[in-house]
Amino acid sequence: MPQHHHQPSAELQRCIDACLACYQSCRQTSMNHCLESGGRHVEPDHFRLMSACAEICRTSADFMLSSSTLHGVVCGACADVCEACAASCDEIGDMAECADACRRCAESCREMAASAPTGNRSRSTSASASRN
Amino acid sequence: MPQHHHQPSAELQRCIDACLACYQSCRQTSMNHCLESGGRHVEPDHFRLMSACAEICRTSADFMLSSSTLHGVVCGACADVCEACAASCDEIGDMAECADACRRCAESCREMAASAPTGNRSRSTSASASRN
Amino acid sequence: MPQHHHQPSAELQRCIDACLACYQSCRQTSMNHCLESGGRHVEPDHFRLMSACAEICRTSADFMLSSSTLHGVVCGACADVCEACAASCDEIGDMAECADACRRCAESCREMAASAPTGNRSRSTSASASRN
Amino acid sequence: MPQHHHQPSAELQRCIDACLACYQSCRQTSMNHCLESGGRHVEPDHFRLMSACAEICRTSADFMLSSSTLHGVVCGACADVCEACAASCDEIGDMAECADACRRCAESCREMAASAPTGNRSRSTSASASRN
Numbered sequence: 001m002p003q004h005h006h007q008p009s010a011e012l013q014r015c016i017d018a019c020l021a022c023y024q025s026c027r028q029t030s031m032n033h034c035l036e037s038g039g040r041h042v043e044p045d046h047f048r049l050m051s052a053c054a055e056i057c058r059t060s061a062d063f064m065l066s067s068s069t070l071h072g073v074v075c076g077a078c079a080d081v082c083e084a085c086a087a088s089c090d091e092i093g094d095m096a097e098c099a100d101a102c103r104r105c106a107e108s109c110r111e112m113a114a115s116a117p118t119g120n121r122s123r124s125t126s127a128s129a130s131r132n
Numbered sequence: 133m134p135q136h137h138h139q140p141s142a143e144l145q146r147c148i149d150a151c152l153a154c155y156q157s158c159r160q161t162s163m164n165h166c167l168e169s170g171g172r173h174v175e176p177d178h179f180r181l182m183s184a185c186a187e188i189c190r191t192s193a194d195f196m197l198s199s200s201t202l203h204g205v206v207c208g209a210c211a212d213v214c215e216a217c218a219a220s221c222d223e224i225g226d227m228a229e230c231a232d233a234c235r236r237c238a239e240s241c242r243e244m245a246a247s248a249p250t251g252n253r254s255r256s257t258s259a260s261a262s263r264n
Numbered sequence: 265m266p267q268h269h270h271q272p273s274a275e276l277q278r279c280i281d282a283c284l285a286c287y288q289s290c291r292q293t294s295m296n297h298c299l300e301s302g303g304r305h306v307e308p309d310h311f312r313l314m315s316a317c318a319e320i321c322r323t324s325a326d327f328m329l330s331s332s333t334l335h336g337v338v339c340g341a342c343a344d345v346c347e348a349c350a351a352s353c354d355e356i357g358d359m360a361e362c363a364d365a366c367r368r369c370a371e372s373c374r375e376m377a378a379s380a381p382t383g384n385r386s387r388s389t390s391a392s393a394s395r396n
Numbered sequence: 397m398p399q400h401h402h403q404p405s406a407e408l409q410r411c412i413d414a415c416l417a418c419y420q421s422c423r424q425t426s427m428n429h430c431l432e433s434g435g436r437h438v439e440p441d442h443f444r445l446m447s448a449c450a451e452i453c454r455t456s457a458d459f460m461l462s463s464s465t466l467h468g469v470v471c472g473a474c475a476d477v478c479e480a481c482a483a484s485c486d487e488i489g490d491m492a493e494c495a496d497a498c499r500r501c502a503e504s505c506r507e508m509a510a511s512a513p514t515g516n517r518s519r520s521t522s523a524s525a526s527r528n
Contacts, residue, residue, distance in 0.1 A: 007292075008292065016288070020284060020288075024280070024284075024325075024329055027326060027329045027330060028271075028272065028329045028330075031329065031330035031331060031440075031443075031444055031447065032330075032331055032440075035438065035440040035443055035444070036440055038438065042431065042434065042438045044199075044427075044428075044431040044432055045201065047427075047431055048198055048199060048200050048201075048427055048431070049200070049201075049202075051198055051200075051427065051447075052194075052195055052198060052200040052202060055191055055194050055195070056191060056195075056206060058322070059187055059188060059191040061288075062184075062187050062291060063184055063187070063188075065288055065291045065292045065295065066180050066183055066184060066291060066292075066295040066296075067176075067180060067295060067296055068180050068181070068183075068184040069177065069180075069181075070181075070184060070212060070213050070216060073209045073212045073213065074188060074209050074213075076209070077205045077206050077208070077209040080202060080205045081202050081205065081206075084202060139424075140424065148420070152416060152420075156412070156416075156457075156461055159458060159461045159462060160403075160404065160461045160462075163308075163311075163312055163315065163461065163462035163463060164308075164462075164463055167306065167308040167311055167312070168308055170306065174299065174302065174306045176295075176296075176299040176300055179295075179299055180295055180299070183295065190454070193420075194423060197420055197423045197424045197427065198423060198424075198427035198428075199427060199428055308463075309465065312462050312463060312464050312465075313464070313466075315462055315464075316458075316459055316462060316464040316466060319455055319458050319459070320455060320459075320470060323451055323452060323455045326448075326451050327448055327451070327452075330444050330447055330448060331440075331444060332444050332445070332447075332448040333441065333444075333445075333480075334445075334448060334476060334477050334480060337473045337476045337477065338452060338473050338477075340473070341469045341470050341472070341473040344466060344469045345466050345469065345470075348466060
């Protein structure tokens, strides 16, 4: 008898897919295209963003697969990193596929963060806002 | 000749250490103490928090080791998850060591997030604050 | 202009896909179906295998995405863990989808390990030489 | 009341420490020293080994923290990757600290793999049986 239960919602699965696609694109591109092209492609800030983006996308997917109630917090951080990585790819050039994967992931994670049940974050965010 | 350069600052290294200590405590405790104790120790929300906390701590350490300019964003998310995990450990009971590791990591990551150069985050945070 | 170069071979991409599918199945099933079902589903050895399988599948995919010359070594280890996890799922029961994902990944990784260029491994283990 | 149980054995903890030290050294060195030095330090095969070594060390530590019965399989793969990374560091030069961390981890993992209870691996590879 198959286990046919406990599938993530379609919306959650789309965001998981976007995160894992972005992870794959950032890792595959940095470790092949960037290292082999050299020059501006291995400029420290760009390469670090590619690696950081791969890392947080994988973690964001992991939170959603695990039904963590705090996935919104990590999706929000992931969206920030993906946006920065997309901008860096645009600036370096010849990175259109990776930049697109980053933007799709950023958009999906941003929506997920906005719709997630507010956890700890909402308390600390309003706190930090009131400090400004 | 040894490579004696590029060490993280003492402050950064302390936060990396706190993250890796919390990762180890959460993973080791959940996969041994919690699974072997059963009962409330494998209650889904508690166990998911232990796993999520291990995951984000590892990622937060990775951002700092990699000198990512966006480490503050991930440290902030990590502090949120660690605080929630410490609270869950307190509620379950018989988890004092793990709760302490979570609190030390949360405190260190919160300071790191506050002192980090503002990246993408500061723009989106002020945006979300103004929405409230 | 799109980056249209440096795609993994079709064979490599199939193995990456099998690894990431198995990672998702193991993580999603353990953190939802197993934790919510309880009983034998949270028996320590079974749950540890589910977690270990998720971890090594993710790492195996990462080696292949990164064009590591040592991916065969990690794919071999991954196949061992996936086979053990599939057997554990069969024994527990009500885990058919996850067991299938493990078996598909084990088979793909086993082939990859067999066809990978021999790296350090073949030199360091006289044992594997005797297989040839 | 503190949780004072379920600590890893001293031998296991030493190997976990060696893995996490090697992970930190590989990630920190590649993302700072190597990227900033450029030249041979970002040569694809060397940089990929640094990244792969960080990844498998983290996974090997995770298996041991989780008391996986298959940690010997992953420790064996980890030792192979660490040895290759140490050799690459020696060849590149100016990487002595990282090379030392890799060698310490390789040695510790090799011992762990040799002493681990034989799991799936011994059955699936007739080769390893012939070593005994």
